[in-house]
Amino acid sequence: MHFISLDLENIGVYRGTHHFLLEPLNGISEPKRTMTIIYGRNGSGKSTLFRSIQLSLFGRLALGDRVSQKQYHDYLIRYLTDQSTPSTPSSISGSVTARFQFAKSGEKTVVTVRRDWQLESGNLKEDLSVLVNGQAPDILDEDSRVKLLQETIYEYIPPELADICFFDTEQLDSLSSPESHNKRLGFVMRRFLGLDIIARLSNDIERYLDECMRAEGGTRENASLRNRMLDVQKLKDHLNTELESVLVERLQLSERKNKAEILLKRSERQLVSQGGTYAEKRQFLQEQHNRLESDHQARQNALIDLCNDLLPFSLVPELLHDLESTLKREADQKRKDLAADLFKDTCRSLVRTFEDESLWNGLNVHAETRDELLRRLSSAVNSYPLNGLRESTVIHDITDIERQRITEWIRIAATETPNKVERLCDDLRSLDQMIVKIRIEMDKAPDDVLLAHVYQEIHEAQAEVSDLILEESKIQETIGTLQYRISETDRELRIMRDKLIKLQSAEHNLDLASRSLLVLKTYEDALVRTKIQDIEEKIVRSFNTLCHKSRLLSRITIDLDDYSLSLYSTNDKKIFLSDLSAGERQLYVISLLWALRQVSEKDIPLFVDTPVAKLDELHGWQLMHDFFPRVSNQVILFAHTKEMDNGLLQEAAFYTARRYKLDFDDTRKRTQVQCEESPVSGLLIR
Template sequence: MLLHKITLENFGAYRGRHSLELTPKKNRPIVLIGGLNGCGKTTLLDAIQLSLYGRRANCSARGGRNYETFLRESINRQAEAGEGASVAIEFSIAVEDKEQFYTVVRGWGADGKDTLTVEIDGVSEPVIAGGWLEHVEEILPFDLSSLFFFDGEKIESLADPEQAGAVIRTAVRSLMGVHAVEQLRTDLAALQRRQEMTPKDQELMAVLEAREAEYEAAERAVDAEVQKRSKLKTALDRLQGELDQSESDFEREGGRLFERVKDLETDRGRVKSQVEASASALVNIAASSLPLLLLQDQLEVLSKQAEQESEASKATQVVEVLADRDKWLLGLLDSLPDSTRLSVSRKLAADRKKRAAVASWEHGFRLPHDAVAQLAVLHQTLVHDRKRARELLDESADLQDKLDTLDRQLSSVPDQTRVESIMAERRELHDEVAVARADHERSSAVVEDLKRRRDQLEAAVTRARKEAGDSTWDAEAAKRLFDYAERTRGTLTQFSSALVKRHIGLLEVAVLQSFNELMRKRGLVKNLHIDPESFALKLWDEEGEELNLGRLSAGERQLLAISLLAGLMKVAGNRLPSVIDTPLGRLDSQHRQHLVDRYFPKAGRQVLLLSTDEEIDEHLLARLKPSISHTYMLVHDDTELTTAVVPGYWWTSGAIHVA
């Protein structure tokens, strides 16, 4: 198994979508991922396990919460409302000397309900996704996942005698072929239990077998219909793509204009009528007083002349009256002193003289007495007509633009023969898409009905099994089968014991060799023994005395646990990846250097290290560099509350340095 890529979207500290390429380069197995505490290193480890094992995954942040609550609360707090989260992993495995590429995506929303999609070599596999828990057990059994995805600070617990025994037992059974032998023994035992049945038990077993056959048939029917639905969905997507292309061709050929040609012609007729009405209104206004705007200067002169002639006429009438009035007025002033009468007489004479001068103005135009009023009315009319003419001109220009646009659109309308074939194909595709969508919806309904039927049969099988119990029967043929199975089980027991002893012997040598290579204290452990029955781990020092594992320091226990894993992988010849969080926790500088020099480069063909700057520091980075394929940094933004993935590592070119 080889990890190629991991992608997180709105998961934990990772807001948005973040991906890490993990495919190692030749002879460079290590992918180094750096980040300070709280930046999301352990979240990456959780994401790998969650994508593979779902609710069974040993996620560090889950605690005692149920699965749905954990998923809801693991959505990034800064994600947009309504956005969900997902984790995806891409990996490859060797199947019959051929490499298969898997893409496993697990996503969920605010309701905490997860969905799983699986692609193999780029092809969606809904059936495998439905049975993923069983399928992934064939790739990497869940019980063994802790051997490959682990926290370096917690791995020391494997050095506990009881826990080490459980790990060794699981690893020997699963990685070294013992499980297959034991499973065969179990199957034979189950076969034996089915042999000693009474007639009543036989009847119960017949009912059970009938129910199981019905259930298996229902399961096959569900799988077949799911496959059929998947094919129908593929066909629907293909037809929808062809329809979209046809719609695009129809649009490009002017089909939309062709469909609107009647509306365009109606709009053109209406706009043309408006253009003609506007032109007629302009003609009418031009036929009135509007042309007099060309004589504005002359009209101003005429207005001034009319005002002068009006003033002159008024003055002529007043002068004659004023002469008699002034004579009468002076007669009334005889009693006044002569100087006073003389002053009044002069002022009256001056007034008459002034008015006489006005009355003498030339009346060359002989304009009527109401000419001033007529010219004022004409001025107002011209102001109104000029404003209206401008409005009509603007309106006419706008209407002409609309008319030109409609003419261009009508001229772009394709000939019917050009779009007839596309329209026919488009109609046909619309019909085919409708039929395909209906078929897909019917198949989906059938799948749901079959699933309900399958669930009912599963419940019936459970009831039949409960009634049948562990019944056996007593027929002669069954007795022979029972005896043969018993002898075979005995042989398998001996074979299993021999196989375990052989692997245990190899494992003892491999673990001891690895431990001594990693230890700073030379000769601390002289011998190592694993009990083939209990799988208990025991150590002896140079003086031949049994070494109490509790006397080892936390760092030494961590190295012992790592040595145990290294030995298991070496004996099993396993090519699974290792993902180690906090790889150098609790180790002193010399042990760290040994681990960097002697373990990580040889731990497998792919090793992911999730480290802080105080674990793999600048010195260890230099020693590890020849084996490093990729480096990444997890940089947390305290303002945005999100972690970003950037290339590089502390002390490498281009890395982002954070304090």
């Protein structure tokens, strides 16, 4: 599947009609040019274009599951309003048209989706039209027309694939932040795996059960239980309403906090420009200096302890070797002495046995013959050479346990102690260098008096941000409390529902519905465990491809309960997401996106807003060469001009079908679009 074109009419800064050709170029003698790059400065309409494609496909759902109809209309009105006019006219109209091609079993289908909006006297009307190969679908029920048309679009681009089709910096920030990662990953995974659909099916079945139970008569206990369920359901509805209100309040507070943080960063940049960075870091550097001095003293003490222990013996390895050989030889000699004594005792016992009269009873042996045999046997035993077993004298008369302890000391002195000394010396040299560097940094700090006014501005901005964070924390606590109470009401409803089902177990439809809930839960568990393992393996493979460093990953595990992430290096050392650098965390998010697209096995385009804004030059280059050309048969990038200024435009030219440059005319308050076509041959876009 790939997009052919996008048309905008009077949307945001795009006044009039604008046509964007998005189709990739599939040359015969050249590599496929799968990328379309749309770039410009802030305010030139990149995000508007990015969002317009989603609006054409998903309508209100493009803004999120919890967006109300009023919020959706307010959002559209802002986009439809012409910024060049001082007042809003009584009638405003706009539209977005997307054309894409879908191939299945060798047959190609071209789908055209158009959304029109008309604002008259404050009332906004939306119209959706869909053409499949130029023909409108047959719809008999006109009342359900919009719903059926939307379902037609979902047949080609299901909403659960939106997160791996449309990717922006908000997703990158939330997934790369250790604080918000788990929540965002859970949302993406549940939506991608279709768990939200399973949840909706489960809720539908539960509502059906509730309706059946309310409709059915029953015993006094059943009636009481149903009344209680109605009360709890009312409480749940009230809590949900209150939660929606608090969520809106949190959104407004977040906008205020973002503005305050922008002011704070502006003051901090002013501080840096006047050399305030060093002054700001003085206390931190002093603490770090003290910490390094403490580490330095600790290693000196450890080296002294080794000197008082086995280190002197490590300086005479030849004597250690001789002592170890002597102890081994003496141990062998002791075993030989023991063997000789045992042999003598055995021989004497044998002679005594032959001298016993009872041995000869019943044997026709003459007494003289027997005496001669005994004499010869005694002579042979006494003349057996045992002196060969006593080769040397034992000097160290010690037990085996003592010998083992001494041998272990010899081993430690010969192997471990030199290594410890070497490591300690390396650490001391490294600490000395670090202490010198920190002292140099501490000497660079300017006079605090010169920066007093900047510090005052920063202090005030920090205080405002802190107050907003505290207020946001309180709102978050309220949200958590409401969510907990809602979950408790859900749990109470489930318990009462289960009890009521047992009381009415004779009803066949209730029994089937309850079993359906169990089947859905079983299916959900099996689906998650199967897909998660595949996703984990593909994240590792993708991350190792993108991250050209020695510290590669061997495996990743995703906790199915809270969607927390555990990474393991090649030596199976556990790495937390917070241990990675900012660039590595962003590459992990890109690897997650790549893995989800591979697991989905869907040939869908990838739209990326500000793709390399927060990556350094090396990682941006890696994405252009290793990720975007391979992730999809069609990639549309919405980039800031600064992202492309470092040569990435030329680097990406080999894979680029066309480029669009967006220039915002501040006088006319609208954007001009310039198309930069790719030549048929050659590697550069001219």
